[in-house]
Amino acid sequence: MGLAQELAAAGVRRGAPLAVAVVPGRGVGLAWAGGTRAVVGDPRQVAEQLAVLGPRWTWWSAREAARPLVAAGFRPRACWDLGAVGMLLHGLRRSGPEAVWAAAHGRELPPEPGPRSHAPSLFDLPDAEDADGPVRADGQLASSWVRGGWAGDIDDAARWAELAARLQRQQEALLRGLPDPRPAAAPGSPGLALLTAYAESAAALLAVELEHDGLPLDEEAMTGLLAQMIGPRPADAAAEAAMRAARDERVLRRFPGPPVDLRNPAVVRELLTRVGIDVPDTRSWRLERYAATSAPVAELLAWRKTERVATTYGWSWIDRNVGPDWRLRGEWGWADGGAGRMTASAGLHNLPAELRPGVRAEPGRVLVRADLGQVEPRVLAAVSGDAGLARAAREDDMYAPVAAALRCDRPTAKVAVLAAMYGQTSGAAGAALRDMERAYPRALGFLRAAEEEGRAGRDVRTYGGRLVRLGPHPPGVEPGRVSGYGRYARNAVVQGAAAELFKAWAASVRAGLARMDGEPRIVLCLHDELLLHVPEAGADDAVALVRSMLEATAGWWAAGSGVRFVADVSVGHSWAEAH
DNA sequence: TGCGCTACGTA
DNA sequence: CGTACGTAGCGCAG
Numbered sequence: 347m348g349l350a351q352e353l354a355a356a357g358v359r360r361g362a363p364l365a366v367a368v369v370p371g372r373g374v375g376l377a378w379a380g381g382t383r384a385v386v387g388d389p390r391q392v393a394e395q396l397a398v399l400g401p402r403w404t405w406w407s408a409r410e411a412a413r414p415l416v417a418a419g420f421r422p423r424a425c426w427d428l429g430a431v432g433m434l435l436h437g438l439r440r441s442g443p444e445a446v447w448a449a450a451h452g453r454e455l456p457p458e459p460g461p462r463s464h465a466p467s468l469f470d471l472p473d474a475e476d477a478d479g480p481v482r483a484d485g486q487l488a489s490s491w492v493r494g495g496w497a498g499d500i501d502d503a504a505r506w507a508e509l510a511a512r513l514q515r516q517q518e519a520l521l522r523g524l525p526d527p528r529p530a531a532a533p534g535s536p537g538l539a540l541l542t543a544y545a546e547s548a549a550a551l552l553a554v555e556l557e558h559d560g561l562p563l564d565e566e567a568m569t570g571l572l573a574q575m576i577g578p579r580p581a582d583a584a585a586e587a588a589m590r591a592a593r594d595e596r597v598l599r600r601f602p603g604p605p606v607d608l609r610n611p612a613v614v615r616e617l618l619t620r621v622g623i624d625v626p627d628t629r630s631w632r633l634e635r636y637a638a639t640s641a642p643v644a645e646l647l648a649w650r651k652t653e654r655v656a657t658t659y660g661w662s663w664i665d666r667n668v669g670p671d672w673r674l675r676g677e678w679g680w681a682d683g684g685a686g687r688m689t690a691s692a693g694l695h696n697l698p699a700e701l702r703p704g705v706r707a708e709p710g711r712v713l714v715r716a717d718l719g720q721v722e723p724r725v726l727a728a729v730s731g732d733a734g735l736a737r738a739a740r741e742d743d744m745y746a747p748v749a750a751a752l753r754c755d756r757p758t759a760k761v762a763v764l765a766a767m768y769g770q771t772s773g774a775a776g777a778a779l780r781d782m783e784r785a786y787p788r789a790l791g792f793l794r795a796a797e798e799e800g801r802a803g804r805d806v807r808t809y810g811g812r813l814v815r816l817g818p819h820p821p822g823v824e825p826g827r828v829s830g831y832g833r834y835a836r837n838a839v840v841q842g843a844a845a846e847l848f849k850a851w852a853a854s855v856r857a858g859l860a861r862m863d864g865e866p867r868i869v870l871c872l873h874d875e876l877l878l879h880v881p882e883a884g885a886d887d888a889v890a891l892v893r894s895m896l897e898a899t900a901g902w903w904a905a906g907s908g909v910r911f912v913a914d915v916s917v918g919h920s921w922a923e924a925h
Numbered sequence: 926t927g928c929g930c931t932a933c934g935t936a
Numbered sequence: 937c938g939t940a941c942g943t944a945g946c947g948c949a950g
Contacts, residue, residue, distance in 0.1 A: 355932060609945055611931055629932065658943055682941075687936085689941055695941065696935040717936095761937060768938030839940045871938090873936040 349385065350398050356380050364401035365511035366393070367496060367503040370414045375496075375503025375728045377511040384504040390418035402426050404514045406443045406506075407552040408496075416558050421860060427547035428510060433681055434546050437805060437813030444487045444670035449765045450516050453485055477582055480509050506827045517543070524811050529731060530906025542810030542846050542903065547680060548853030552868065553678035560703060561694060562879055563868050568664070568672075568704030569918070576656040576698065593656070596617025600642035608649065616877065618643070659693055659701060667692040674705075678847070678871075684834065686812050688849070688871050695872060705877075705921035712917050714884050715924035716892040717875035718848065719912040720744055723763050728904040729809040730792035734785055739909040752781040766790060767840050769797060769833040793836050800835025810846035813836045844874070847903050847911070852876060854895040862887060877921060885917050 347355075354709035358364055358378045364441035367375040371889050373386040374393070378401075385392050404426040405411035412422060430440055432446025444456045459748070480491040488495075496502035524539040531538065573579075574743035580586040598605045603620050606613040614628045621642050625632055632651060636643040669675050677690025683696075689695065697705070707713045723744055727735035738747040765885060766789070785792050799806045799816065806814050816831055852871055859866045871877075880888045892915055898909040918924030 607946085611946080627931075650933085654944090657945075658934075663943095676942095679941095683939095685940070687940065690941060693934080693942075696933085698934060763937095765937045833938070841939065870934080 349395050350382075353378065353383075354399060359367075360400035361402055362422065363511060363514050363720075364396065364512065365404040365406045365507040366401070366411060367405070367507040367510065368411050368414055369497050369500055369503050371911065373500040373503070374501060375507040377504060377506070377507035377509075379511070379515070381712065382504045382508045382511075384500040390415055390420050393420050393422070397423065400424075402715070403450060404428070404510055407441060408554045413558075414552055416554055421555070423769055423857065423860065425547045426514050426517075426543070427518065427550040428513050430550040430680060431521075431543045431547045434543060434686070434810075434812050435517060435520055437815040439684060442492065444489070444492045446515060446517075447487045450520065451485060451514060454488060456489075465566050468708070480506060492590050511528060521811065524807075526623050527729070527809050528905045528907075532849055532902070532905065536883055537904070538809070538903070539811030541850070542812070545810075545850035545853045546686075549680040549849040552852060552871070553688070553858055556678045556690075556869070556871070557675060557866070559867050559869060560669065560675040560707055561877075562711075563668060563672045563674055564706035564920070565672050567702070571701055571704050572660065572664070576652055577661055578900045579661045582809050590656075591747060593649060593652060597642070597645045600645050608646070609653075613840065614646070617662070639721060655701075657699065659698060663693060681812075681845070684814055685838045685845055686808070687841065687845045690871075694870065699922070702922040703920045707879055710882055711879055712882050712919060713921055713924050714871075714878040714880055714888045714892065714915065714917050715875065715887060715921065716889075716896075716897075716913045717872075717916045718851075719914055721844050721847070721874045721911070722767060724841050724909050724911055725809075725847060726767060726789055726792070726840050727908040729843050729908040730789040731837070731907065732786050732788035732792070733908075735789045736908040741910075742912055746783075751785040752778055754778055754781070767836070769793075769836045792839075796839045797832040797836040800831040800833075800838075802891055803831060804879050806835050806839060808839055808842035808846060810843060812846065814842060819908055846898070848869070848874060850892055850903055851896055851899045855892055858891045858895055860890070862891070877924075889917060 355363070356378065357380050359447050363378065365377040368389045369375070370389065373384065374389050376383045376385060398422060402424045403422045405428065407429040408425065408427050412425070415422065428446055435439050436446070436449035438445050438449055439874050448455050451590025468803055480496070482488050491506060496506040518540065521539040521543055522537060525536065526537045526539070528538055532758055566593070576590050580589055594605070594608055595607060597830045601617055601620050608614060611628050615625065618625060619626065621640060623636055623640065623643065630647055633643050633647055639648055667676060673693065674692060676690050676694045679689035681687070682689040705713070719742070723735070724739045727739040734751065738751070741747055743761045745756050745763065748763060749756045752762060753757055754762070758778050765779055766782050796806055803816050805816050808814065812834065816835055848871075852868060855876060856868055859868065859878070862884055864884055866878060866880035866884055869877050869879045876892065878888050878892070892913060896911055896913050900909070904911070916924045
C-alpha cells in the first residue's frame with residue numbers, strides 16, 4: 347500500500363490538517379488527527395506523493411518547513427501556519443514555536459532570544475529535561491527542540507509534527523470560539539476568524555514563495571534608467587567618490603560662501619540662509635514653494651532626488667539584491683506591525699515610480715497588475731456595518747455618493763472620509779466631519795469606539811480576529827504617549843481589516859494560478875496591489891481570475907454588508923506600462 | 926558599534 | 937487628513 351493510500355485509510359482527506367516536519371535530504375515526520383508516521387525519503391517526493399490527498403499542510407512555520415519544498419519546486423496547496431495563526435490569535439510580535447505554544451496554553455511567554463544576553467532563568471536550562479521530549483515539565487517547549495534538535499532524527503521529526511498537529515487543533519478551537527462579526531455568515535460555514543487563519547497561513551507561505559521567485563527586472567531597462575538618473579556604474583570607489591563630489595558641486599556653486607556637507611540637514615539650513623531663506627527644517631515639501639523663484643533651491647531639490655536613488659536604489663542596491671537571473675529579492679513579512687500588513691525589504695515596497703519601467707516580464711510573459719480601489723473606506727463600511735456607507739460602497743466611486751450625502755464636492759468628501767478614518771488633528775475638514783457624523787453614525791461610532799479602547803490601553807480585535815495589543819508596549823507607540831494610542835487603534839482596525847481582505851484575495855488568486863498552465867506566479871504584493879507574472883497566452887485568464895477571486899472573497903468576507911469591492915486590472919510588459 | 930534624528934520612497 | 941513600513945546618512949554616546 348502506498349503512503350497516500352495508507353494515510354487516506356487512516357482518515358486524512360482533502361482539507362484535513364496534516365502536520366509535517368521536514369528533515370532536509372532525509373525524510374519527513376507526519377502527524378494527523380489519528381496518528382503519526384516517520385517517512386524516509388526525499389521530502390519533496392514525499393510531499394508530491396501526499397499532495398494527491400489535498401491536505402492542509404500544517405507546520406510550525408512556512409519559513410522553516412515550506413522553504414526547502416518550495417526551493418525544490420513543490421508548491422503546497424493549502425496550509426496552516428502555527429506561527430502565523432499564533433500571532434493572529436494572541437497578538438504576538440514573534441511567531442516562534444515557544445511563543446505560540448505558550449500563548450495557546452495561557453502561559454507566560456519565554457524571554458525573547460536575541461544578541462542581548464539576559465539574566466539566566468529557568469528557560470535557559472532545559473537541556474537536561476529535553477531527553478523526555480519537546481514539552482518540558484513546566485509546560486514550556488524545550489529550547490533544543492525549538493532550535494531544531496528534532497531535525498537530526500526522523501522519529502523525532504514525527505514527534506515534533508505530532509505536537510504541531512495538537513497545537514493546530516487547539517488553535518482551531520480558539521478561533522471557533524471567537525464571535526463572527528458578519529451579519530450574514532452562511533449557516534454551517536467556517537467562521538470568519540478561521541477563514542482569516544487560512545488566509546494568514548497562505549500569506550506566510552506566499553512570503554516564502556515571493557522570496558524564492560523574486561521580482562523580474564529587465565537588465566537593459568533598469569541599467570539604462572539608473573545610468574540616466576545617477577550616471578554609469580562607477581569602476582571603483584574612487585570613481586564613485588568623484589561622481590558624488592561632482593553632484594555636490596553642481597548644487598554648491600549656486601550658493602555663496604564655502605562648501606558644506608549637503609547630507610547634514612543642520613548645515614543645509616545654514617546654507618539656505620545665505621540666499622535669504624529661513625526655514626525650521628529642510629524637508630522637500632517645505633522647500634518646494636521656493637523652488638520656482640530660487641535656482642539654488644531648485645538645484646538642491648533635484649540633488650535630493652538623485653541622491654536618494656544613488657544611495658538607496660543605485661548600483662550597490664542592484665549588486666546586493668538582484669540575482670544573476672535579474673530577479674529582485676528581499677525578505678518578506680506576512681503580518682508585521684500593529685495592523686498585520688505585509689512588509690518587504692530590498693526596496694520592493696518603496697521602489698520609486700521612476701524605476702518601475704525597469705520591472706519587466708520575461709520574454710513570452712506579461713505582468714498583470716490588479717489593485718483594489720478605495721479599499722479602506724469600503725472596508726470601513728463593511729466592518730462597521732454602516733448601512734449608508736455600505737450603500738455608497740456599491741458604487742465604483744464611493745466618494746460621489748458621499749459628497750451628495752454631505753452636500754459638498756468630491757475632494758471635500760474624500761478628505762472628510764480620510765480624516766474620520768485616521769483621526770485628523772488639524773481642523774481643515776471640521777464641518778464635513780460633523781456632516782459625516784450625521785450621515786454615517788455607525789461608521790463614526792465604530793471608529794470612536796476603537797479610539798476609546800486604544801486610549802484606555804485595552805486590546806482590540808480586527809474584523810478578522812487579529813488581536814492588536816494596546817497594553818504596556820504596543821509596537822510603534824512610545825510608552826507614556828497615551829494620546830497616540832487612540833489614533834493607533836483607530837487606524838489598526840481599518841488598516842488591519844484591509845490587510846486581511848487583501849491577503850484572503852491574494853491567497854485565492856494564488857490557488858487559482860496553481861490550476862493554470864505555464865507557472866503563473868504572484869511576484870509582488872503591495873498592500874492593495876497584486877502583480878502577477880504570467881504567460882502571454884494566459885493573460886486574459888489571469889485578468890478574469892483576479893476579478894472573480896475578488897468577487898468570491900468579498901462574497902464571504904463582507905457577507906451581508908452590501909459592500910462592493912472593485913479592482914483596477916491591467917496588463918503590460920513593464921510594471922509602469924501596466925498602469 | 927548602537928541609537929536617535931532627519932529625510933524620503935511606497936501604500 | 938492620517939497611519940504603516942524600509943533605507944540611508946549624520947551626529948553623538950559609549
